[in-house]
Amino acid sequence: MASLVEIVPSSVVVQVLRGVFALPEPVKRLIAGKPVRLDGHRLSVDAQLLLTMMRLEGEQRLGADTVEEARQGLARSTVYLPKVPARPVATRKVDAGGVPARLYTPKGLADGSPLLVFYHGGGWVVGDIDTHDTVCRYLAVHAEVRVLTVEYRLAPEHPYPAAPDDALTAYEYAVAHAGEMGADPSAIAVGGDSAGGNLAAVVGVLAERRPDFALLFYPATDMSVRRRSREVFGEGFYLTDEDMVWCSDHYCRVERRAEVKASPLLAEDLSGFPATYLVTAGFDPLRDEGEAFARRLEEFAVPVALRRQEDLIHGFANTWSLGGRFREAMSEAAGALRTGLYAGPRDRS
Template identity: 50%
Template sequence: MTILATVRGRAEAELLRATMALPERVQRALAGRPVVVDGQTLAPETQLMLRLQRVARIPGAETLPVVQGREAITHQAAMTGRTQPIGAVRDLSAGGVPARLYTPRGAAARSPLLVFLHGGGFIYGDLDSHDASCRVLAEAAGVRVLAVDYRLAPEHPFPAAYDDAVAAYRWVVEHAATLGADPDRLAVGGDSAGGNLAAVVAIEAARAGLPLAFQLLVYPATDNYERDTRSFALFGEGFYLTSGFMDLATESYTPDLESRRDPRASPHYADLTDLADALAPAYVATAGFDPLRDEGEAYARRLADAGVTVELKRFPDQIHGFFNIVGVGRRSRAAVDEIAAALRAGLGA
């Protein structure tokens, strides 16, 4: 990176921080007329952030070559996440899968642990893109968090990400003691594509008899085959996550059409019969202005209909990606803090 690019990046980050810290009434004036869709009003700070993105002509990651798109995603995450406090961090290998362990300040010798799988459409994201969010979850929920750096498409299409996620979770079960984790209070979670992987890991854990106390699904992508939903039609353009991004993700991760209906790729098609007693309780969070909203909520209903204990929470003023906005603004961070509280309660931390 050149010195000019570094200076420009810092200037962008400071402008975003300052803008997101403005009083809400000022943000409203700068953002323009309220955006109201499907009976929901977009958060003023989010509306203003999207407006700044359009004015700056920042391209979507899906419009760039894959490598550049990955760099853009990590750069955006750094600007919106900023540096968050944490007790300790160390990188390790979870059965051959790169991972990062976050230990909150004051953690007990044996505490709950969340295996976290990052989002990014199975193409983007890594340990750095979700570093800030994992730190916030660990500290706010009082649990250890093990983030997993699974293989990405298109270099590694389905079932690579699934295989890595399951392998990492099995390793955690076998090595809970060395991680300082309570084997009776293990959770799996993730956002977007990571929510997809968390859901299918939870299903595999139930079938294999692996211990799992909780699943945390943040706007999960649950149907890679058919997205004929109202939210997909309403929010596929103009609200950060685009239909083009999702098309690229689907084509890259599941190039074979038949694989898109495979329950390991689309938990929407999983047979949950007879798994109710084994599936872990779930907390499903969705965003009001998210194309994935309806499929995430439909999956929550499927779990509930199967007899699984489920809490479904929609954050009506948020967009896809709010989980990474923990270092600027107020409303997105408040939503993530609420998710962390649900994780704390679910694991008895």
């Protein structure tokens, strides 16, 4: 069956979607249905409404029958979310040590700003720098930073450890060439969502020159075991347990999933990991492993702010332009990044 965006012009779909999310909350509740309560949390009406709209459109999960269909599905969903921050952001291509990347620079940002090296999500199989363009623009504008987003190689064409190898290569390039990009070499963060959060965490563990801050959105941190949140939220909240199995099987062989480049939670020593803002979603199968990583960081005296957005679902960073709870959560994350980079230690001499 054809999807809504294949039948109706995208401009119409966008206007309808914006109109729906701009409705008063009681009206949104009528559309979304009865409140959803699970594991002691109540799903926000914005998240529930988004899931309702996704069911109407036919896009209910990240995975698909084929890799190509999954990639097309995620790319198509960006048609819904074209809004960008009002402040203009210049972009240019960067060859980050052989890894394609894109540099975002907000208009008027002074030279010597901090830099965020960002890795997109998508289960190491789908997604690209275009699917996460609005995320990078938002963080660049609202955290007052330059953002270098990385086009790491995807599985199954390039299975593990291609993605973490590219992540490390791009980060090392950023460290060596920060000044050329107009950034401060002593204020470099890593960040990412989901699989991208996994790669950012790997860089935080393994990079010779550790990042100055880490911004982790609902990161995948341990491929070796199943945790309770996968059982509780593994169906009906966008990212499913089936999706996670599908992505993992395309990405990494079972016998290698306990390696640090795949599961940074299992690193023997996390001392030296940068100060971190780690945010999870309450209705997310990845919730528990993200929070387990935060607790392990605390065991090694790493400054970490763990924030559970208890009423949201996986992927909320990409939906900030819908407003409401999604934008509130992203605003908090951008504020944490700005504080961590501008107020943190800057002297690397």
